[in-house]
Amino acid sequence: MKPERRFHDPERTRALAKRLGQLVQQREQGFTVMEVCGTHTHSIAAAGLRRILPAGVRLVSGPGCPVCVTPIDYMDRAVALARRPETIVCTFGDLIRVPSSESSLERERAAGADVRIVYSARDSLAVARDNPHSDIVFLGVGFETTMPTIAAAVDEAEREGIENLRVLSGAKLIEPPLRALLEDGEVKVDAFLLPGHVSVILGSKFYRFLSDEYGVPSAIAGFAPVDVMLGLCELGDQLLGGTCEVANLYPRVVSSDGNPAALALLERYFSACDTRWRGLGEIPVSGLGFRPEFEHRDAAQLEVEVCAAIEAKGCCCGEVLKGMIEPPECALFDKGCTPETPVGACMVSAEGTCAAWYRHERLVLECGS
Amino acid sequence: MCLAIPMRITERREFDGTTELNGMRRNVALMLTPEAKEGDYVLIHAGYAITIIDEEEAERTLALIEEYTGVATALSEDGAAAEEPTR
Amino acid sequence: MREHDRILLGHGSGGRLTGELVREVFLPALQNPYLAELSDSAILPELGAGRPALTTDAFVVDPLLFPGGDLGYLSVCGTVNDLAVAGAVPQSLTWALILEEGLETETLRTITAGAARAAREAGVPIVAGDTKVVPKGKGDGAFAVTAGLGIVPPGREVSDGALRPGDRLVVSGPLGDHGATVMACRHDMAGDALRSDAAPLAGLIAAVFEAGLRPRTMHDPTRGGVATTVFEMAARAGVQIELDEAELPIRPAVSAVCDLLGLDPLYLACEGRVILAVAPEEEAALHALLADHPQGAGAATIGRVIESESRGVPVRLRTRVGGLRPLDLLSGMDLPRIC
Numbered sequence: 001m002k003p004e005r006r007f008h009d010p011e012r013t014r015a016l017a018k019r020l021g022q023l024v025q026q027r028e029q030g031f032t033v034m035e036v037c038g039t040h041t042h043s044i045a046a047a048g049l050r051r052i053l054p055a056g057v058r059l060v061s062g063p064g065c066p067v068c069v070t071p072i073d074y075m076d077r078a079v080a081l082a083r084r085p086e087t088i089v090c091t092f093g094d095l096i097r098v099p100s101s102e103s104s105l106e107r108e109r110a111a112g113a114d115v116r117i118v119y120s121a122r123d124s125l126a127v128a129r130d131n132p133h134s135d136i137v138f139l140g141v142g143f144e145t146t147m148p149t150i151a152a153a154v155d156e157a158e159r160e161g162i163e164n165l166r167v168l169s170g171a172k173l174i175e176p177p178l179r180a181l182l183e184d185g186e187v188k189v190d191a192f193l194l195p196g197h198v199s200v201i202l203g204s205k206f207y208r209f210l211s212d213e214y215g216v217p218s219a220i221a222g223f224a225p226v227d228v229m230l231g232l233c234e235l236g237d238q239l240l241g242g243t244c245e246v247a248n249l250y251p252r253v254v255s256s257d258g259n260p261a262a263l264a265l266l267e268r269y270f271s272a273c274d275t276r277w278r279g280l281g282e283i284p285v286s287g288l289g290f291r292p293e294f295e296h297r298d299a300a301q302l303e304v305e306v307c308a309a310i311e312a313k314g315c316c317c318g319e320v321l322k323g324m325i326e327p328p329e330c331a332l333f334d335k336g337c338t339p340e341t342p343v344g345a346c347m348v349s350a351e352g353t354c355a356a357w358y359r360h361e362r363l364v365l366e367c368g369s
Numbered sequence: 370m371c372l373a374i375p376m377r378i379t380e381r382r383e384f385d386g387t388t389e390l391n392g393m394r395r396n397v398a399l400m401l402t403p404e405a406k407e408g409d410y411v412l413i414h415a416g417y418a419i420t421i422i423d424e425e426e427a428e429r430t431l432a433l434i435e436e437y438t439g440v441a442t443a444l445s446e447d448g449a450a451a452e453e454p455t456r
Numbered sequence: 457m458r459e460h461d462r463i464l465l466g467h468g469s470g471g472r473l474t475g476e477l478v479r480e481v482f483l484p485a486l487q488n489p490y491l492a493e494l495s496d497s498a499i500l501p502e503l504g505a506g507r508p509a510l511t512t513d514a515f516v517v518d519p520l521l522f523p524g525g526d527l528g529y530l531s532v533c534g535t536v537n538d539l540a541v542a543g544a545v546p547q548s549l550t551w552a553l554i555l556e557e558g559l560e561t562e563t564l565r566t567i568t569a570g571a572a573r574a575a576r577e578a579g580v581p582i583v584a585g586d587t588k589v590v591p592k593g594k595g596d597g598a599f600a601v602t603a604g605l606g607i608v609p610p611g612r613e614v615s616d617g618a619l620r621p622g623d624r625l626v627v628s629g630p631l632g633d634h635g636a637t638v639m640a641c642r643h644d645m646a647g648d649a650l651r652s653d654a655a656p657l658a659g660l661i662a663a664v665f666e667a668g669l670r671p672r673t674m675h676d677p678t679r680g681g682v683a684t685t686v687f688e689m690a691a692r693a694g695v696q697i698e699l700d701e702a703e704l705p706i707r708p709a710v711s712a713v714c715d716l717l718g719l720d721p722l723y724l725a726c727e728g729r730v731i732l733a734v735a736p737e738e739e740a741a742l743h744a745l746l747a748d749h750p751q752g753a754g755a756a757t758i759g760r761v762i763e764s765e766s767r768g769v770p771v772r773l774r775t776r777v778g779g780l781r782p783l784d785l786l787s788g789m790d791l792p793r794i795c
Contacts, residue, residue, distance in 0.1 A: 004375055006431060010702075013777040015438035038795040039371035048779015065795060092415070093718075094793045119643050119717060120416025122398050142415075145371050146794055149417040152400045156384070197371035200412065200420045223371065225777045226434065233437055249433075252426040253412050259420055262401045351795045359784050372794055374715040391708035392649030393640065395716065413716065415794050 007224035014052065016229035021054035023236035030056030031239050032188060033232060034181070034323050036174065037143075037195030038065030038351035043223040045356045057232065060323035061356070063177045063280060064195060066142045066170070067094045067349035068321070071276040073309045074141075074170050075100035080304035081137045081168065082113040087302075088131060089115045090124035091139040098348045101310040121153035121167075128157065128165040137299045141170035145197040147288060148262035151269045154297050168299035169289055173272065174198050175209070176286035182214045187322050191235040192218040196227070196250045203258030204248040211244045219247040220254050269294055278345035279317035315344035320353050327357040334358065373414035375422050381407050388413065463559040468589030481565055482585060485572040490548070490583035498583035500548060506607040509544035511535060515600040519641050521566055524634075524652030528570030530727055531600035533656045534678065536578045540658040541674040541730055543614035543665075544606030546578060551602050552586040556595030567598060578656035580604075612665070616693040618672035623761040624739045625697065628660065628730045628746055629653065629705065629754045631682055635724025636710040643717060649709035655728030660751045664732065667745050672733040676726070683722040683771070683783045685731060686759070690770035697771045699759035699783065718793035722773075723786055733761070 006012070024030055035041065041061045044050065053059060063069050079100045082089045089105065096106045096117060109115040114134075118124055124138040140150045150167055157165045174195065181187045194207060199220045210218045217238035221231030227250065234247045248254050266288070275287025290298040315337070316330035327333045327346065337343040339355050346354035376388035381399065388397045388411065397411075402418040405411050411418035466473040483491060490498040515531040525533075532549060539546040551571055555564065575582050608614075633653035640650055657676070664671060673693075677685040682704075690697045706721050714721050728751070734742050739757060746752025762768075769782040 004427075008776065010777045012434055012438070016434065019438050037371055042795070045781065046775070047777050048773070048775040048781045049777065051779040052777060067795060092794045094795050120398070122416050142794060143371075145373070145414055145419065148401055148419070149398070149415045152398060152417060155400070156398075195371055197373050197412070197414060197419065230430070230434060230437070249430065252423050252430060253420050255420075259401060261403055262419065265401070349795065350793070359782065372718045374712075376716075390716070391712040393645055393647040393709050393712040393716070395643075395645045 004224070007222065007226040009226060013225040013229050016226065016233055017052045017054065020057060020229065020233050020236055023233065023240060024054050024056035026240055027056070030058060031190040031236065032058040032060060032323075033191050033193050033235055034060050034062045034189040035193040035195075036062040036064035036178065037198065038068070038349065039197070039223055040193060040195060040228070041065065041353060041356050042351040044228060045359070047225045049225060049228060059232075060189070061353040062181060062323050063277065063321040064143075065349050065352050066146070066172055067098060068317075068345040068352040069172055069277045069279065070095070070098065070141050070170050070345075071278045072101055072311060073276070073306065074168070075104070076306045076309055077300070077304065078105060078139055078168060079103050079108055080306045081299060081302065082108040082115050084135070084302065084304050086133065087114070087135045087137060088127055089113070089137050089139065090118045090127055091115065092141070093117045094349055095139055095141065099342060101307055121150045122156070125153050125157055125162060125165060128162050132164060134164065135302065136165045137302070138165065138167045139170065140167040143172055143174055143195070143198050144201045144266075145195075147171045147270070148201055148259070148265050151265035154269055154294070155265055157297070163296070166297050166299035166302065167290075169270070169287070171270065171288035172275065172277065173286050173288065174202070175206075176283045177277065177280065178210065180280065180283055181322055182216065184322060186324060189216070189323060190239055191216060193228070193231050193235070194218050194220040194246075196220060196222040196254065199248075199250065199254045199258070201259050201262045203256050204246055204254055205256045206258065207246040211246055215244050217244045217247075220250050222250045222253075269297070279321045281318075312343045317344040317346045320346045327354040330354070371414070373412045373419065375410050376413050377410050378405060378407050381405070388418070461561050463555050463557060463561060463564060463589055465557050465589050465591065468555065468587055474587065477587060481561070481568055485565070485568045486575070486582050486585070488581040488583065490581060491585065498548070500583065503547065503607050506609045509539055509542055509606040509608050510603065511538040511542070512603045513538060513601070515602070516596070517638065518596065519638070520563060520597050522637055522641050522652055523650060524637060525654040525727075526567050526570040527598055527600055528567035528572075529574045530570075530652070530654050531602050532571045532574035532578065532582070533654045533727055535602040535604040536574070536580055536656045536658050537676045537730070539604045539606035540661040541676050542606075542608070543612045543674070544608045545662070546580040546604055546606040546658050548581055548583045549575065549602060549604050550584040551582045551600065553588070554595060554599045554601070555587060555589045556597050557589055557592040559597055564598070574656055578658050580658070614671065614673055616673045616689050619689070619693040619695045619733055619761050620672070620735070621695070621761050621763045622736050623672055623733050624736055624757050625686065625699070625759040625761075626732050626734060626739065626742055626746070626755060626757050627677070627682065627705065628657070628732070628752050629728070630707045630710070631677070631704060631726055631729070632706060632710045632714070632721040632724035634727040635681065636713040636719075636721070639717060639719060639724070640713050645713060645716070647709055649707065650713070653726055653728040655751055657728065657730050657751060660749055661730065663745060663749060664742065667741065669734065669738050669742055669745070672735070674730055674732050676730050678725050678727060680786060681721070681723040681725055682731065682758070683720075684785055687771045687783060687785055689733075695761050696764045696768045697759055698762045699771065699773050701773055701776045703756050703758050705754050705756045722783065
């Protein structure tokens with residue numbers, strides 16, 4: 001599809017970087033933009049965008065990686081479910097190596113548990129159909145982009161009478177952490193780069209609270225290099241011009257009202273609940289849990305013995321997730337905490353801030369020469 | 370949490386359909402895009418289409434970029450760019 | 457003679473059933489005088505001048521049969537290529553199978569035919585083999601283990617240590633075809649555009665030397681893909697390499713599979729490609745040779761050895777938009793992801 005390729009075009013990317021440079025020069029203190037999406041973190045790192053950003057633009061990563069913010073007690077319950085007899089755990093690949101207090105799904109699989117990596121929640125439905133005598137537990141982590149797909153899979157299970165599929169909801173909502181960050185006196189962010197695909201579901205109107213209540217400009221942007229640079233230019237323009245809006249720079253897929261079919265499915269099966277965020281603690285009304293009439297779909301209702309949660313010491317994930325420090329400023333970064341041996345949330349996922357930094361931004365001599 | 374790619378619907382059934390990109394075909398769930406039809410490009414996340422892609426909006430965004438940068442870039446078929454300033 | 461439609465435990469016991477398998481399935485497909493002897497060891501003719509090269513490999517693939525190949529074809533190509541990229545002329549191969557009870561005999565025939573085809577294409581005989589059978593549930597269909605013997609002609613030196621700043625890295629064709637094909641099969645993606653690139657490269661590499669070119673070093677980017685192969689090369693040689701994202705040859709179908717599943721084509725296996733490092737003055741001649749060779753279609757210079765920087769990494773990627781990032785080894789497996 002040719003238009004999409006044009007959003008990867010180096011010429012346009014560099015031209016936008018130049019324009020951004022002209023903008024930031026006019027503001028002595030520069031500006032700090034926070035992105036709140038693991039896919040933004042990844043795509044910015046993969047394209048090496050930081051290296052062509054003009055000086056004065058500071059791009060920080062917020063709590064937007066669903067794997068990183070999945071609390072340790074969720075993983076402990078997932079491991080306990082994996083150990084449960086006659087149970088098949090289906091998960092996105094992102095979770096397989098995330099450490100729980102004592103183990104991980106990968107380790108459980110090696111020890112004989114039936115843990116399967118799926119690409120889609122719908123694949124777990126197929127597993128449920130093929131294994132009528134087992135309980136299939138799908139690990140439902142994600143923000144508002146992914147949760148509707150999970151709701152749709154549950155909906156299909158309901159329609160077809162497939163009874164042996166349950167979901168362990170690890171859903172996270174994007175609004176509460178944005179508010180928590182803005183109300184935290186220590187967080188200094190001038191503007192937000194908003195997640196393009198979460199916005200497909202929620203719509204651009206959803207974010208009005210950022211301007212109306214907090215006076216912070218924001219821009220919804222896609223993930224290709226041109227999209228990201230365009231978002232940053234828009235934010236630069238707003239900061240210089242003193243305007244404060246939610247700009248939609250991804251209108252090819254984001255509308256003002258979002259996706260009504262997706263929102264309706266979320267509404268039917270889930271309601272907002274308090275939930276814990278790794279690194280940020282408990283945030284009220286920030287997750288999704290099954291409505292009581294769909295208790296039979298809730299894997300948290302299955303009785304298993306879950307070990308006591310053991311949190312890692314010395315971990316600075318909270319500050320990293322709020323954009324207050326950069327990964328190398330954590331004492332554990334690359335000293336004990338690495339992608340192979342992650343200690344905290346930000347290193348566990350390949351798209352976590354620390355993991356992305358470790359793999360893409362770090363320049364350290366490794367070979368012995 | 371947002372990995373998604375565009376694919377074109379080649380065959381639509383009630384709840385799912387066949388989509389295609391660069392010669393690759395996959396069955397994709399279409400419950401979240403009930404209005405999508407054969408020939409539409411849809412954005413696919415985790416095996417589900419989450420929206421139809423609006424080609425005209427894409428063109429408008431590209432025009433906006435041209436406005437921003439004062440640079441018109443003409444792309445040939447294979448993606449090579451020729452840069453010519455408009456002012 | 458009764459033909460069993462599935463492999464039984466007895467087929468691995470060394471008795472009558474094993475004999476049947478050898479006579480009915482293996483020998484007819486893998487015809488050569490050494491194998492026909494059915495002795496404990498193949499006695500080979502004298503090797504001639506040069507240093508012997510020996511390699512071994514184990515092959516595990518899911519699915520066993522895929523567009524463009526199968527376990528058999530893959531295992532023979534892989535072994536031949538390991539010898540060829542080391543600068544050795546392959547002489548002979550061994551081929552051993554561990555089969556799972558219940559494997560369809562037809563699948564075994566296909567795998568064996570694949571091995572035979574690769575051996576014929578490479579001009580290298582399979583001179584010895586073995587078969588064992590493990591109980592159902594203990595074997596994932598079939599595994600193959602091989603050994604390859606070759607000879608490095610006198611005067612030929614190929615080693616990572618020869619790499620110098622300025623050397624060019626040339627790949628013989630598009631990246632990730634095999635890995636993407638196998639992943640697509642596993643995740644219900646279909647497409648005529650996708651085929652494994654598995655192929656024996658001894659002929660291509662022989663042509664390179666015959667043309668008078670002297671590659672510093674060569675590697676086939678199998679498990680872990682180009683990124684892993686180049687990283688290991690750089691780390692062993694103590695040099696730093698820069699790859700150019702804009703120059704990486706990747707088929708659109710492969711990109712599609714990667715984009716959909718969240719995979720990185722730089723880490724996907726190629727089973728019929730070679731990376732050759734050559735001095736800059738040989739680059740043009742190498743490209744001319746590859747352009748003319750059936751296994752060189754889509755070749756490209758993908759990077760070069762750079763002057764070492766004090767805080768540099770073994771491999772870095774210059775991105776399409778002008779950024780720069782280190783290319784690291786994979787932590788764990790490259791898995792489909794949502795994020």
